[in-house]
Amino acid sequence: MSQLDYLAPASAEDAAKALAAGGDTARPLSGGTDLLVQLRAGRLKPGLIVDLKKIPGAIGIREEAGGFVIGAATSGAALGEHAPLVRAWPGVVEATNLIGSTQIQGRASMAGNICNASPAADSVPALVAARATCVVVGPTGRRTVPVEEIPVGPGRTSLAPGEFVLEIRLPPRGFHAADAYLRSIPRTEMDIAVVGVAVNLTLGVDGVITDARIALGAVGPTVIVAREAAAVLVGTRAEDDVLARLDEAARAVCRPISDKRGTAEFRTKITGVLARRVATIAYARAKERI
Amino acid sequence: MKQHVTATVNGDPVEFLSDPGMTLLDALRDELGLTGSKEGCGSGDCGACSVVVDGRLVCSCLMLAAEAEGHRIETIEGMAEGSVLHPLQRKFIEHAALQCGFCTPGLLVAAKALLDSNPDPSETEVRYWLAGNLCRCTGYDKVIRAVMDAGAEMRQARVA
Ligand SMILES: Cc1cc2nc3c(=O)[nH]c(=O)nc-3n(C[C@H](O)[C@H](O)[C@H](O)COP(=O)(O)OP(=O)(O)OC[C@H]3O[C@@H](n4cnc5c(N)ncnc54)[C@H](O)[C@@H]3O)c2cc1C
Ligand code: FES
Numbered sequence: 001m002s003q004l005d006y007l008a009p010a011s012a013e014d015a016a017k018a019l020a021a022g023g024d025t026a027r028p029l030s031g032g033t034d035l036l037v038q039l040r041a042g043r044l045k046p047g048l049i050v051d052l053k054k055i056p057g058a059i060g061i062r063e064e065a066g067g068f069v070i071g072a073a074t075s076g077a078a079l080g081e082h083a084p085l086v087r088a089w090p091g092v093v094e095a096t097n098l099i100g101s102t103q104i105q106g107r108a109s110m111a112g113n114i115c116n117a118s119p120a121a122d123s124v125p126a127l128v129a130a131r132a133t134c135v136v137v138g139p140t141g142r143r144t145v146p147v148e149e150i151p152v153g154p155g156r157t158s159l160a161p162g163e164f165v166l167e168i169r170l171p172p173r174g175f176h177a178a179d180a181y182l183r184s185i186p187r188t189e190m191d192i193a194v195v196g197v198a199v200n201l202t203l204g205v206d207g208v209i210t211d212a213r214i215a216l217g218a219v220g221p222t223v224i225v226a227r228e229a230a231a232v233l234v235g236t237r238a239e240d241d242v243l244a245r246l247d248e249a250a251r252a253v254c255r256p257i258s259d260k261r262g263t264a265e266f267r268t269k270i271t272g273v274l275a276r277r278v279a280t281i282a283y284a285r286a287k288e289r290i
Numbered sequence: 291m292k293q294h295v296t297a298t299v300n301g302d303p304v305e306f307l308s309d310p311g312m313t314l315l316d317a318l319r320d321e322l323g324l325t326g327s328k329e330g331c332g333s334g335d336c337g338a339c340s341v342v343v344d345g346r347l348v349c350s351c352l353m354l355a356a357e358a359e360g361h362r363i364e365t366i367e368g369m370a371e372g373s374v375l376h377p378l379q380r381k382f383i384e385h386a387a388l389q390c391g392f393c394t395p396g397l398l399v400a401a402k403a404l405l406d407s408n409p410d411p412s413e414t415e416v417r418y419w420l421a422g423n424l425c426r427c428t429g430y431d432k433v434i435r436a437v438m439d440a441g442a443e444m445r446q447a448r449v450a
């Protein structure tokens with residue numbers, strides 16, 4: 001086996017330096033539920049693993065300026081136990097909590113889910129619908145990047161050598177707002193999404209949708225923001241005829257592949273069905289808050 | 291470079307040397323001689339390697355041994371009090387919730403983590419919680435019954 005090193009730096013700056021020095025073969029480590037699998041299967045032969053979990057703030061959730069700041073290596077289980085976060089962003093939390101089993105939830109993070117850049121990653125559509133951003137640290141400083149700009153294709157990200165995600169930020173939550181996420185899988189647990197749909201809605205006091213954002217997973221190389229589908233919902237109360245138009249608009253932007261998990265045609269059809277269901281759930285959640 | 295790792299395993303301080311690619315599961319089995327945790331898949335799918343780290347259930351096959359530095363680990367070896375079996379262990383035997391036994395340590399560790407955090411789970415909750423523990427022998431039903439029964443006995447013991 002080639003030489004492999006492990007470092008657990010105590011600051012973000014040291015981590016960026018170590019990653020930059022390690023070059024192509026250096027990898028950040030959060031929960032390891034993707035990295036260790038790839039390492040052990042021999043698909044990945046890193047020279048250096050930089051464990052981010054000793055960096056202050058890498059694990060934990062704090063409320064700031066009405067929004068939430070979530071450390072990159074915070075586990076799905078910890079998100080699910082954080083009552084204010086669950087209340088504000090039920091869709092983001094339910095999407096993340098779908099990842100793997102109880103054991104996987106004990107380690108898996110949203111940052112790892114984003115940076116692993118699988119088209120079927122469950123938390124990513126929900127984060128994109130939520131307009132979440134990543135604070136990216138690198139050898140030359142920090143920048144804030146919308147989540148949808150991190151994955152650029154299956155297994156590829158826009159992060160430069162030495163860069164990593166330090167935290168994920170969820171924006172301040174308006175009144176009467178809620179999100180939701182559903183995926184379609186052949187089983188009830190422990191499977192990879194054939195389609196995933198996230199919807200994030202804000203309502204006026206009269207129950208009319210004033211803002212909508214929809215993101216689709218597993219129907220393109222990266223998450224698709226369905227702008228036309230979202231526009232269908234704005235100005236409505238998500239009535240049946242609106243949902244029928246939403247279904248059509250969501251299907252129109254799908255660009256899925258056919259593989260053993262589902263044909264392109266099947267994935268497209270399911271996207272429309274899920275869009276209707278998820279919009280209905282998000283709407284009901286938001287309405288309860290009026 | 292080998293890493294010097296110190297951690298707490300089942301309440302005892304331990305130290306060992308780890309190759310950087312070594313998993314916690316390998317360290318437990320090969321460095322510390324705790325062979326109760328099993329490797330079924332090595333990819334996070336089967337749960338045979340389940341341990342509890344700082345109170346959280348995890349797959350030890352998906353954690354580097356070096357990551358254990360300074361942490362508290364509980365394994366199947368810490369479950370019985372000397373020769374007195376944990377109620378879950380007794381109920382697994384009573385309900386014949388094992389055949390070959392390969393999945394059993396992981397199932398017991400996972401079930402204990404459930405009852406520690408939720409002493410009165412519904413059957414659905416037990417089934418979802420244990421979805422990451424695969425068993426090729428029992429068909430799961432006896433396992434679920436054993437966990438429910440152990441939970442009931444432990445609640446009674448608490449009231450008494
Ligand atoms: C049994 C099993 C079931 C699974 N089920 C699902 C599922 O249902 N849905 C799903 O979406 N995924 C699933 N996964 C995949 C995996 O658990 C998730 O993608 C998880 O969110 C990865 O997070 P992590 O913290 O473990 O990432 P890691 O393994 O630590 O990292 C993943 C990748 O991202 C990089 N990385 C990690 N952290 C950072 C950072 N902060 N900045 C930059 N790069 C970083 C790593 O170098 C690596 O390339 C499953 C995995 C297993 C083993
Ligand atoms: S050996 Fe770890 S999950 Fe199978």
Ligand code: FES
Nearest residue numbers: 389391425426427
């Ligand atoms: S008893 Fe044989 S795998 Fe479960």
